[in-house]
Amino acid sequence: MANRTSPVSAAAIHAVLLGYTIIALFPIVLVLFNAFKSRKAIFSQPLMPPTADSFSLIGFDTVLTRSNFGLYFGNSLTVTLVTLFLVVFLGAMAAWALSEYSFRGSATLAVYLAIGIMIPIRLGTVSILQLVVWLGLNDTVWSLILVYTAMGLPLSIFILSEFMRQIPSELKDSARCDGVGEYRIFFRIILPLVRPALATVAVFTMVPIWNDLWFPLILAPSEGARTITLGVQQFVGQYVTDWNAVLASLTLAIIPVLVLYAFFSRQLISGLTSGAVKG
Template identity: 55%
Template sequence: MAHAILAFFSVLALAPIAIIVMNAFKSRDAIFGAPLEPPTTGTFDLIGFRTVFANGNFDAYFMNSFSVTLVALGGTILFGSMAAFALSEYKFKLNSLTALFFTMGIMVPIRLGTPGILELMVASGLVNTRTALVLVYIAQGLPMAIFILAEYMRTVSDDLKNAGRVDGLSEYVIFFWLVLPLLRPAMVSVAVFTMIPMWNDLWFPLILAPGEDTKTLTLGAQAFIGQDVTDWNSVLAALTLSILPVLALYLVFSKGLIRGITSGAIK
């Protein structure tokens, strides 16, 4: 019974992706005529991919998404692990309150603060820059990162850290050389959970970086959606290409993701 339920939800989650990928390789008539059928020799067509690469400025959009996501992901893991180390290692009066404050960031959508964020970016001169997106995405990912890493950080042996202090190591050395390498499973979990919202986001690129030089892949795909006519071949091709990095990340780190989740659950 459990396997049947898991199989049902797996099909439910994968079906939309399969439909997008199948229709990306079909002609326009086949997309509307038989959207649930795989491409055949009669319906196979790469016009969408040719249009994306020829007229969609795909390379620039992809590099914008890739650079923003990579830098934001690195900042989220670095600052999140440092905050988690402080919350789990040092006991101070506002420790619990600070942890609760970060946890609230998971429950409150960052989009509610869009007017204030936009005003801050305008005042800082960061509108239409990738820096604006990086800063917002780091702020968006920190609550989840701190929550996961803090719980995993508490499982690190105190004897290891105290041995380093006895040997005269500074707190920075203990953190970067002793503790951080042990957090790799948890960091993989954080990377997967926080990368997907960053990569797929349309809201903040549309508001903070709508310029042609700073458009992300998700925002660039909107160019094929018109008020009267939509180039569905190009839209589906762009979506298919945007799925590849996320899929590659999961395939590479799937074992580490499962290990990080189960380690936190068991410990």
Template identity: 65%
Template sequence: MTPRPATNSFGRALASHAILIAYTVIALFPVLVIVVNSFKQRNAIFRSPLSLPNSETFSLVGYETVMAQGDFLHYFQNSLVVTVASLFFVLLFGAMAAFALSEYRFRGNSLMGLYLALGIMIPIRLGTVAILQLMVAGGLVNTLTALILVYTAQGLPLAVFILSEFMKQVSDDLKNAGRIDGLSEYTIFFRLVLPLVRPAMATVAVFTMIPIWNDLWFPLILAPAEETKTVTLGAQVFIGQFVTNWNAVLSALSLAILPVLVLYIIFSRQLIAGITAGAVK
């Protein structure tokens, strides 16, 4: 039997990468148009929206307006604190709960998994009134803690659902060998299991991070004060005030988009590995 030529595999891999690049360009094109036009004069935006800025059309007046009229550095700080803290708790508690559901058999295991699955299907926004009443009773309105608690609860069902499936694939022999060596369950979890499900953790992080960063509903309901505004809420308020100032609007949108885009690019390799894990051999 003659071996299968390697050129076929190389050709398929090349075609897959070409398709991925094409989809990436299509997805990023609107973002690039917004960012490019944010560095242009107003008349150049309408005259040639797809062209790059040059010495005649380049202008930073939009960013000057944004920095002068809105405290975007503080908004970025609030969004960063809320997003990072929420991701930390979602990944920590989600991974621990997924490990418990996949590793241990106890009464109510299946019901607990079903309950968490329902948390994915039922939007948390349906409980906005009850959440607001709870935050008012706890004195957490207009605090970043309120947003962190809500986003942690919002992200946990999906995190547990995804991570439990990946943790079931971790070798039982590896975990039993650790127990024989005298490792505690926490040591097995943090040193043996978590490194093996890192792509899945990155996948959960991306799918959790983007809705948190882009969310407008809960910051508007729970933390609308100036000192607790997130960048999305601040950008929306700014756009409402400068709706006819296209330089300022595009600059505000660029500032709101770029951070999450950078984080997405950083986690993209792990995201693809987590999505495709188990799909191909």
């Protein structure tokens, strides 16, 4: 007989999950509330939703009319989408090679990739900056794309290779017996079967890139290459901070993350829970 969770245990689990959800969503709700309020209401009633008296769009007006927010948003979108494509595509190809074929140095390469996951890439910031300057890519979005691709590939290869190892070998051998080439097996059979893993990699790759401030500040600080997180900093001063504009910028910056999560949520949950339940 299958074990069933008691009502008390189920209630406790749901209470813990509900508490965690509230804690996780509270900062986002707070930003959304205050983005649509006047400066006075932000400080006098920070935890209250906007009312008819406190409602104001001055922050959005400042962001959209007095800054290059469209440029910053476009730079962030370009960096994120191009990096996502490179990380997912190159990671999938490398994972397929490591999981399917045996060759000299494969174990060493796997260890090397594991080291790339464990060691923070920011430790090599000085060397990365020197390399970017040597390549002539400083103050360009391509410097960010290359760095973020290198940062995301180790985890991408690790996750995808584990998923690909779970694909039955009989399926691949049957395709080979029918004369299907390796490229067609990869694109027509393997990639559709690992869609949950691809979605997981996409979300885990996008969020750190979209929210990163470190590398845009060091590698691409010029006006033409600024990302959205760096562009928001112009509203933060040493003595005066335009909180309306800061909160409005953050609200607009949240939208792509929510859209991506909504688009990949089903596949993401499937990827995270794959293998947790066995028949």
